[in-house]
Amino acid sequence: MTTLILYNGPIYTLDPAVPVAQALAVRDGRVVALGTERQVQEMVATAGRTHELIDLAGRAVVPGLTDAHVHITWQGFTRREANLAGVATLEMALEVVAQRDTQLPQGAWLRGGGWDHVLWGGRWPTREDLDRVCPHRPVILLRKDCHSAWVNRRALELAGVGAATPDPAGGQIMRDRDGEPTGILVDTAMDLVRAVEPPPTEQDRLAALQAAFDEALSYGITSIHVPPGTDPADASTTLRDLQTMRQQGRLSVRCLAYMAQPDLDAAIALGLRSGFGDAWLRLGGLKLFADGSLGSQSAEMLRPYEGTSSTGLAMMPPEVLEATIRRANAHGISVAVHAIGDAANRKVLDAIERAIHDRQAQPEAFPAMALPNRIEHVQVLHPADIPRLGQLGIIASMQPIHCTSDITAASRLWGEERCHSAYAWRSVQAGGATLAFGSDAPVETMNPWLGIHAAVTRQRPDGTPADGWYAEQCLTVEEALRAYCYGPAVASAETALKGTLTPGKLADLVVLTGDPLQCRADELGAITAAMTLVDGQVVFERSSSGG
Template sequence: MRIRIKKSRRLIRMRSGACEKTIMSDPIILYNGPIYTLDPAHPRAQAVAIRNGRVIAVGSEGKVRAAVTGRAEGINLNGRALIPALTDAHVHLIAHALARRNVRLDDAATLDDALQQIGVAAERLPAGAWVQGRGWDHSRWGRWPTAADLDAVIGDRPAYFSRKDGHSAWVSSAALRLAGITAETPDPVGGAIQRERGEPTGILLETAIDLVRRHIPEPGQEERLAAVREAIEEAHSYGMVGMHLPTSMTPGDGRMTLDDLQTLRERGHLQLRCLVYLGLDGLDAALALGLHSGLGDRWIRLGGIKMFADGSLGSQTADMLAPYEGSSNRGIAVLSSGELRHAVRRAIHGGLAVMVHAIGDAANRKVLDAIEAALPGAPPLSIPNRIEHCQVVHPDDLPRFARLGVIASMQPIHCTADMEVADVLWGKRCAYAYAWRSFLDAGATLAFGSDAPVESLNPWLSVHAAVTRQRPEGTPDGGWYSEQRLTVEEALRGFCYGCAVAAGAAAEQGVIAPGMLADFAILSADPFKLDPSALHTIRAEMTILEGKVVWEQERL
């Protein structure tokens, strides 16, 4: 039988909708372009056919047409590359969405640059309003900023600026007064108030951040929902259709995120697959309700419990086995070893997978120890346990990830963003920092993400970083510890198949094969043919979610 290919997108166009049901339709064949399936058994194809949101055939154009009976719609790729749609394994969605509307200091090369941006933003605000933003990096400025620096440009306004890693905050004198922070205020457990001659400087570390943050007026839900919808559209523009959503250190963040996602879905505006994690502050309630990892569906699904083992590199609060270079500081353990083991055991034995933030080598070892101690006698989990960031892991601990079934959830863009400060603070330990090649060689599963808003949501920046170990301008020459570079396919699998494994969804997501969900990204350039130095320039020209177009690049 000859198949009639009609050039149309009518049946898969979606402008809104909660993706609740897939409308019955004729098959659709996408053809005339390289299709990279990321399936090791059949890595390349010429065409793919889909129906009712799933792949029904993939292979040569002749084979695919022969597998389709009756009439079929057609999308001509016109030589453009098609890959599985991407997922980001680590996004603080609400924070990222709102940060897009606040002062962004990521590009502030000097303290004066930052203060100029902040002063301009403050002038636009009504009297008494908080000045807020994020993205500053004191390692570029030569010193930590202070409350006095802020006061000089905003006067007596309250101000709060999160460092790029989210583990330090820079606040004004008015903010310190509102929070009642004085020389007599003790450091909270798991945090620190930076001081000079006993007086607070305006820098708060780890749990001390919440001393001020709790006084900032919360945006209303409608403001959050509008911002999230804009952020989802941004994700689609990169070819991304899924996110794993860990809580931040803000109490109640997991509950708020879950509430907002449900509201978006009820209104028909959730065009995103969301794996949601509750915070440690929600563990008791989750256990009392009998919630298990995997509860939900493809659109909103419970991942488990997120907790923090340490801080960050840039704030020098990552928990290290040996002191930072040139100091006696080993960082901050947000939870003691006993508290960590107790929390991990309670979660896993209650049917809840754990997602644990661990950056330093000591923190990673403690988390692996806690998971290993919790596994005997625990029920099977539908979603694997995971460690977030894994930025520096002692070589002795690398094989434990595969042996314990722990996902290494990493953000390649952190490597190239932090390499200078890593050299200064970790020295020779950088040889096993951001060690993606070593993780794969040890049999671990990598799930890649961005940590937005800490870094850009754009996954192609991370694909570039993973393949080149360089910044977009080509530094350093040859790549930073280039032996840890990945191939393009390995980097993409981190954003596709690795994320599917981490979500317990590898049976229907992450590769292009018969029976899998029809989630595709049609790209502006072929990542397998493009010079690796240009990988960061790629964008999606069309993004398809379960057979429906959710993004298409407008043509002039």
């Protein structure tokens, strides 16, 4: 088989032993040589193999990036629905909805999301707002954090949701003064409408996955970790679809797929454990939800949100959370627990710590876990809890773009004292925890280079705030890259295969349009993939016109 040699550009391996190389050789899907151009060419010539050259022309190479938290099917669907991300006013959002309405056949639901009422002055939208532009078909629009849904009267009627409908456990139906639903459903209350919403077809889902894979490769993302969202059915459907794409030879991005809480009994009965699968598709662990979100004010806090008496919502009673984590770990299944508020994070830390103590007390009752436990988001911690992640060997699965997107909301709702330990990447890392960065797309952009910019500067893309938001938590460029490359490999227990570019590892790598270790910090967000290789094959190449 032909050997591919990349040369004439800095190759940042993220391997401390050889941090930078001049050339790299790939064969049979693996890195086979690394060093100076002369060393690599001599090694290839000695092996007597034909070779193909790629002149980097000074462009930088890094390991393929991993998005350690992406709702991949949802991300694909965002290209085909009413996209309200970044829409600045309520009236503009309603214009998008009205335009989408004209494109749909009679009887179809109008779906979409990405809206952020904080941009609209903080006023929650209502069913009456939607009924002004789309009264005749059901509408469901997810907030940008996917923890609230904005629906119209028609959707509420179909779901049978009215003044007499009680709030479900772990959710809230927002109501007006008369007790009537306003059209905002928080967390598990969204399931009331989802229960009557027709699901997308398999063909629609596979098309959405393909679109999302293509987008990922265009950024240099070669692996993804896929947790289910707030709809538990996402997990089994997504795993089934990923298997279909694997069987069809269409899985162009490596996937670690997580199951939802209702799947635990079946997984245990089948004897499934975290890490089952191959280098393309593996089983992660069990995704659980401890609380809601900052934007929906449902993240569970130790003390009330500023200016309110609310401490948010607990999605699971602490005793159920603890029992579920212990049961999963006892059967070789690691957990990935959504926790945003400081109270939720403490409860998860306590529960995992007790499971670890049980393992130590009765090692014969616990099979070895291939993957470590994780906390997803870790957005705000009590200072006393920061070192506990490292002490307990918990992966801090965080999304740096959340920090800069949430500056206004976090400052207003949490206040200065709590914001000092919010999105605390440097403190968490200093405490010994492994950072695994992702996007939470479609909640935020999938573009990891905007995430790297946020991690390094703690500034929005427009450069504000000028000195960075609590800049003591900034990371270096190399630390941010490691959190997108090596950290996720630790989380998936695949450091022998990926995370760095060293001989013997998978040839998943990206040629960049800029040099992240040499450019200015404010230029990081403009970097993207010029060429992406997975398994040693070029799967994306940007045209000279930038397409």
